Amino acid sequence: MSLQTLLLEIRDGIAFLTINRPDKLNALNDTVVAELHDAARALKSNSDVRGVILTGSGPKAFVAGADIGDLAKQGVLDGRNRALSGQAMLRDFETMGKPVLAAVNGFALGGGCELAMACHIRIASENARFGQPEVNLGLIPGAGGTQRLARIVGMHRAKELNLLGEMIDAREAHRIGIANRVVPADRLMTEARALVDKLIAKAPITLRLIKEAMNEGYDLDLPKGLAIEAKAWGVVYSTEDKTEGVAAFLEKRKPAFKGR
Numbered sequence: 001m002s003l004q005t006l007l008l009e010i011r012d013g014i015a016f017l018t019i020n021r022p023d024k025l026n027a028l029n030d031t032v033v034a035e036l037h038d039a040a041r042a043l044k045s046n047s048d049v050r051g052v053i054l055t056g057s058g059p060k061a062f063v064a065g066a067d068i069g070d071l072a073k074q075g076v077l078d079g080r081n082r083a084l085s086g087q088a089m090l091r092d093f094e095t096m097g098k099p100v101l102a103a104v105n106g107f108a109l110g111g112g113c114e115l116a117m118a119c120h121i122r123i124a125s126e127n128a129r130f131g132q133p134e135v136n137l138g139l140i141p142g143a144g145g146t147q148r149l150a151r152i153v154g155m156h157r158a159k160e161l162n163l164l165g166e167m168i169d170a171r172e173a174h175r176i177g178i179a180n181r182v183v184p185a186d187r188l189m190t191e192a193r194a195l196v197d198k199l200i201a202k203a204p205i206t207l208r209l210i211k212e213a214m215n216e217g218y219d220l221d222l223p224k225g226l227a228i229e230a231k232a233w234g235v236v237y238s239t240e241d242k243t244e245g246v247a248a249f250l251e252k253r254k255p256a257f258k259g260r
Helices: 030-045 076-094 111-118 133-137 148-153 155-164 170-176 185-200 204-217 222-236 240-250
Strands: 006-011 014-019 051-056 061-063 100-104 107-109 121-125 129-131 181-183
Touching (some): 014 030, 014 185, 051 061, 061 100, 100 111, 107 111, 111 129, 121 185, 148 155, 170 181, 181 185, 204 222, 204 240
Parallel strands (some): 051 100, 107 129, 121 181
């Protein structure tokens, strides 16, 4: 896979995916979005990859938002298509069966905040900043900021962030639920790696089914959500990993999961 705006390294079952436009604060242009989309699909189908860490290049930004120069050139149809392509790319990360962790190393604004929210877990450095500032440009969030943010922090807090367009720091992001953890900047990638190592030691099919049950059942009433859970529970019983996990517990040893 040839990449112009991303760096990709795979080692020890983890894909380290870095948005590499530090001179533009890793802003999302059409090329970045397309390459992220391609990367998400490739990593999903790569059996050597069991987890993904997504971050930004340089010390200042995870992703500082959309490339404003591109937005200035686009009309109505361009804007709609841009939103749809961004949404599709984020959905590929969100629905990936493997754990995807955002290591937020600086500004995560606009599309950057939306990208982080599509990841399964977000770990932020102490100098990270989050926000949906689109309103300040006469725009609205177009890649899930009006939808995922409310689901994560609640409707009233999400309205405040979207309508005011103000940034919040990492501690506030953690307090309201955008960031799962906050760590010193010089420990970000070490802590991200340690967390993903814990995740990929779990049974892969089980991880995927947990995420699917939670995503599919979130907006349903409780009985329908429980039905999805029961179906996933039944699938787990057909896996070799379930047999191995139970046996390892009874034998007082660590399980050796194989994703089968």
